[in-house]
Amino acid sequence: MDEYYNLIRRVMWERAGIIRCNESLSIAKRELEGIRHIVMDHYRERKALEVKNMLQCAMSIVESALRRQCSVGAHYRSDYPDRAGCFYNTIAWLESGETIGIGKEPLRK
Numbered sequence: 001m002d003e004y005y006n007l008i009r010r011v012m013w014e015r016a017g018i019i020r021c022n023e024s025l026s027i028a029k030r031e032l033e034g035i036r037h038i039v040m041d042h043y044r045e046r047k048a049l050e051v052k053n054m055l056q057c058a059m060s061i062v063e064s065a066l067r068r069q070c071s072v073g074a075h076y077r078s079d080y081p082d083r084a085g086c087f088y089n090t091i092a093w094l095e096s097g098e099t100i101g102i103g104k105e106p107l108r109k
Contacts, residue, residue: 001047021079025066060092
């Protein structure tokens with residue numbers, strides 16, 4: 001499991017780090033999907049559960065970043081540098097199975 005832990009960290013740093021774009025995020029999504037098919041069935045040890053949780057968080061971050069086509073705060077998209085239309089909260093949830101749902105809701109005052 002250590003190799004998958006390190007692989008997820010590398011993918012997130014290199015593809016979904018501080019400066020992101022559609023191309024790098026799409027590559028990250030594909031790479032994480034490849035890891036997902038390997039690690040999701042391992043539940044026998046603590047490290048496997050940690051890697052599974054880490055993977056789900058990473059996939060939520062990447063999918064949310066792909067859908068947010070603007071830049072605000074620590075989320076910077078080099079292909080969408082403007083802030084226009086970017087003031088909402090992104091929410092993520094686990095749907096049936098292992099599918100991650102992503103949505104948005106208005107900011108609360």
